[in-house]
Amino acid sequence: MNERLVRVGTTYVPVLHVDLSAKWYAEKLGATINYCDDEKAILNLAEQSFFLVRSREGETSNFTDYRGSTRFFLTFEVDGKEALYNLHAEFRDQGIQTGDIEDRGHIGKNFVFSDLDGNRFDVWSVLSPTYKALQNQAVSEIER
Structure with missing residues (x-):
């Protein structure tokens, strides 16, 4: 079974303001912004694709x-x-x-x-x- 799943390709992160968050990830973490609109941003970070997805206020990926x-x-x-x-x-x-x-x-x-x-x-x-x-x-x- 391990041979089927090669790597994690994309991680989805909920954010309130896509443009501000994309800039923060680029400036603070060194991410590359590949695409950005008012609903999502697609970033390259740590050899992985990160989608910053516009979400409701207070929504996070934490548990x-x-x-x-x-x-x-x-x-x-x-x-x-x-x-x-x-x-x-x-x-x-x-x-x-x-x-x-x-x-x-x-x-x-x-x-x-x-x-x-x-x-x-x-x-x-x-x-x-x-x-x-x-x-x-x-x-x-x-x-x-």
Whole structure:
């Protein structure tokens, strides 16, 4: 079954003001805006397509876990702890709502940040071994 699902292609994020959110994602996170109208924006971010979809006020992609904590729905990965600490400082300098760096009892460190609409995202300091292996394989094929 795992062979059927190759990757996540698109993530949909609810936003109130599509144009303002698209600019925020571009300026703060480095996303590329491929399309934008008053109902949706299509962005490239972290090698994935993100659709910012105009939604009702107060709508977010967050959810509440069984303990009552508001949770994020997506984790971005960075390449190591130094990259995590640098990104954390950069986000705070940019005024992005950013939580503290956390040790969650597993390898690496994490922090959570929010967009203009309160959609929460996680950042993790460890690239997945599968992703690293695919990168190395692609580099090897290019070098041949």
